[in-house]
Amino acid sequence: MTASASDLVPRRVTGSRKPVSRDETQAKLDLRSRAAMQIKPGDHYTLADRFEEKVASHGDRVFLVYGEQRLSYAEVDARANQVAHALHARGLRCGDVCALAMENRPEFFFYWLGLAKLGIVTAVINTQVSGRPLAHALETVEAKAFIVGEECLANFALTEDRPARPLYVVADAEKPATAADREILTADITAEVGAAPRTTYPRAGRAGVRAEESMLLIFTSGTTGLPKAARYSHMRWMSSGDVMEVTLKTGPDDVFYCCLPLYHGAAATSVVSTALKCGASIFLRRKFSTREFWSDVRKHGITVVQYIGEICRYLLNAPAHEDDRNHSLRCMLGAGLTPESWARWIERFGEVQIFEGWGATEANTAVINIDNYPGSVGRIPYWEKSNLRLVRFDVETESHPRDENGRYILCQPGEVGEGIAFIVDHPDVGAGRFEGYTSREATEKKILRNVFNDGDAYWSSGDLLRYDDEGYLYFVDRIGDTFRWKSENVSTAEVADALSDYPGMELLNIYGVKVPQHEGRAGMAAVVMQPGHEFDPKLFYDLTAERLPSYAAPVFVRVSGVADLTSTFKLRKVDLQRQGYDPKAFSDPLYVRDEEAGTYQPYSEEALRKARLPPFA
DSSP states (O other): OBOBGGGSOOOOOOOOOOOOOHHHHHHHHHHHHHHHTSSOTTOOOOHHHHHHHHHHHHTTSEEEEETTEEEEHHHHHHHHHHHHHHHHHTTOOTTOEEEEEOOSSHHHHHHHHHHHHHTOEEEEOOTTOOSHHHHHHHHHHTOSEEEEEGGGHHHHHTOTTSOOOOEEEEOOSSSOOOHHHHTTOSEEOHHHHHHSOOSOOOGGGGTTOOTTSEEEEEEOOOSSSSOOEEEEEHHHHHHHHHHHHHHHTOOTTOEEEEOSOTTSHIIIIIIHHHHHHHTOEEEEOSSOOHHHHHHHHHHHTOOEEEEEHHHHHHHHHSOOOTTTTOSOOOEEEEEOOOHHHHHHHHHHHOOOEEEEEEOOTTOSOOEEOOSOOTTOSEEOSOGGGOSEEEEEOBTTTTBOOBOTTSOBOBOOTTBOEEEEEEOOOBTTBOTTOOOOBSOHHHHHHTEEESSSSTTOEEEEEEEEEEEOTTOEEEEEEETTTSEEETTEEEOHHHHHHHTTTOTTEEEEEEEEEEOTTOSSEEEEEEEEEOTTOOOOHHHHHHHHHHHSOGGGSOSEEEEESSOOBOTTSOBOOHHHHHHTTOTTSOOSOEEEEETTTTEEEESOHHHHHHTTOOOOO
């Protein structure tokens, strides 16, 4: 059945802000479009060139703040030059791929920029993985060498089937490796980099690199299967900064907060590219800390934060403080902020402009809420000015309905459909290109062909969205996460949004589980409570009854001690779905919905019988 607004859980948008005129929004979008066109695919212009330009104009200004360190643009440039000279002496050349595994610390920038000066493609590696996932990543990028922060060396030591390549270690005084782990390295290059010349590495070595060529390989942080390495060109990376500069209206006095891992697209692209474009500073933290977040903002005058929805939830769950509104933060950009959390954030922390958006690491399109309109991920005032389209999608068959001519069918306001984007293929136009993955097969799987006309091609997002009569878009769910129960479509994202303010809850994961002798999947909630709070089954039931239609209310609730998260706070569902409601598969307390009693009962055969459900099989 094709998804529509009437058969998916309605998103409860809070706030009374009225939409601005379409022309007012379009004028802002036109500025973004012009910014996106500044760099041409064939330009011989790279990340290294842009950074060296900023060094020439902003050399004495602070670029990185890390702990008590304050590193100027000129100092970071000098350190990057040392890296370039040393790695060139080690045999790395323009066009090579080099894997970089390092936590958020200044050395990440020294090596990333040093590799860019050489014209080398940097493949940023997840610092949390080892074993088969790490070996897969290293095989995928076909790196000529691995540069590994000492703090990540144990992951490589645990990965015996990694490709045989030179492994260069960069010392880390904060997290030194064991002597046993250091046995796998080819060389510790810390000292030789420190002794290398600080003079500018000659541009001639990368002079032939075009803006359309790959600069980064970033792994998609999906919650299923092994990640894919997405290509990120110099042009797309720098254009991101060009676009966000005019969107956020940033300047050299802004301070960006970087607490998400730099191997992930959100931090490596939006934060760094925008800060570099406007000559601003970046406050760098190894990892996000609820306890330190606001003290960092106040101490360092942070004005711009990149967020993930769960980060905002952690901060909202922290105890209120009299200084909650005493801060320098003026805007936030990111994705995954629920309408409820949006309203609570503004109420508690003041009028911070929120730029909620939608896109993906590999996407050839993006939308962003530039109107501060609560709950929306962006707006398309006039569809003819965007390459994005929403097309009908049948969540039961996971396919696109076609019209009488075999073409895809556009969604109308209120209908839920897949977001797809026309792939621009023009030698002088960079915007709208789909750069794909290192795998040709994976790239082709993301392309829909002959969608509206013979020969056209569209990027398939795998996301369900909808838009309203004013052109505002709303994220609904990932395809595959929406499931059918009692002949109705249920969006996991929208159920989670509706229950997100359950008192004392730290995290909530909604998914569908198979039920023997039943079609579709029953809803299940995996709940993680905050320390000092206990799950109240009656209160949870009352909230579901108030907020959700009966078919969308979770049939089962699993109260977990910890959540299985990706490094960017996305909840993994594969193992949870496989375990289902089998009490032998886990030790977490399990509850079953009891409509008659108006509560959730502890799991038992009697509770299943009352719910008219068979035992798990």
